[in-house]
Amino acid sequence: MKIVTAAEAAAIVKSGDRIFLQGAAMTPNTLINSICERYEELEQVEIISIHTEGEVKYAFPPYNQAFNINSCFVGGNVRKAVNTNKGDYIPIFLSEIHFLFRRNILPLDVAVVQVSPPDRHGYCSLGVSVDIALPAIQTAKKVIAQINPQVPRTHGDGIIHKSRIDLAIEVDEPIHVAPITEITDLEHAIGKNVADLIEDGATLQLGIGNIPNAVLSNLHNHKRLGVHTEMFSDGLLPLVEKGIITGEEKEIKTGKIVTCFAAGTKNLYDFVDDNPLVHFKEAGYTNDTSVIARNPKVTAINSAIEIDLTGQVCADSIGQRHFSGVGGQMDFIRGATISEGGKPIFALSAATAKGVSKITPTLKEGAGVTTTRAHVHYVVTEYGVVNLFGKNLYERAKALISISHPDHREMLIKAAYERFERS
Structure with a gap:
């Protein structure tokens, strides 16, 4: 060198x-x-x-x-x-x-x-x-x-x-930090609804942001949780320090936190520095569905830009405009589905900050289907939790409307009636 x-x-x-x-x-x-x-x-x-x-x-x-x-x-x-x-x-x-x-x-x-x-x-x-x-x-x-x-x-x-x-x-300079922001009441409500789905002994996958942090802040009465995730962030640290995250029931790398990258504050980076508790692996391993699924009760928590009334999820574009990427969403949604006792979860606010409904009659023109409706199980908003698995298209629409923002339910009911009206 x-x-x-x-x-x-x-x-x-x-x-x-x-x-x-x-x-x-x-x-x-x-x-x-x-x-x-x-x-x-x-x-x-x-x-x-x-x-x-x-x-x-x-x-x-x-x-x-x-x-x-x-x-x-x-x-x-x-x-x-x-x-x-x-x-x-x-x-x-x-x-x-x-x-x-x-x-x-x-x-x-x-x-x-x-x-x-x-x-x-x-x-x-x-x-x-x-x-x-x-x-x-x-x-x-x-x-x-x-x-x-x-x-x-x-x-x-x-x-x-x-x-x-x-x-x-x-060079000698700090690496990039992702500051922690205050969790809103709406995010707390979503976090509590998700936390109620998480069982003791579950293996968690979460991303970065206030909704994942809100979920984690509601897990302080849980026990024996494990972590196998693509991303590791600050919200996990209090649960590790309190002995809530132990990884003792994980099948893959029992007792270890497994991740492929971390983003957060200097406190997070100091925690992972020379810490044998945290194993950093390449994404081809952390996101391998067959590896994920070997852990028990994999609970994968992901987000969406919009979900249509049949359960199709768009998470990488706004119409034709590319916004993020497919990432590891499908890797973990599928891994959680196959895992014994696993739960694939989508957590999102019912509407955008501008009041636009995230539960929509159809996806925007040109929007990508990041996760197919056949893969979607739990959907969580601040208004509740529904499980779409095994439901037909009409039943899915009714379920999703029940957790949509009240300001948009009339519009969604009308759209569902027009789409599913039987002669």
């Missing part, structure tokens, strides 16, 4: 290359910005990533004349570009992205990552983003890294030897 300047490391990228960028809290922005500064001498550089944090010069003029975004999960910083001719979106399960690299479908020329300093044996940690970064490093022709002492050294599979890194720069 050779330590160089950022400009020297960036020079490894050539026109026509396909480069991978590590994402989430570990986004290596110093290296990325140095690559972007070469925009006048580069052309047709393809960028592959899941969501990243921080400044994205490559998404905007004049830098974007040299770069094209091919996003496997659309974050807010590239959303505008992905919905123009300077970027695009690959619909793909998080569990299957590694196949793009390992099966040479989208071979990588350069992987750009951020790591901890090497230990006395020469091993660096990928920190809190192992997800698809590990297979990217294992398959890329070249690897450049920014070495940062503020990267947590995490346990699990996210360890690479310094000999795998071709060029490296040194």
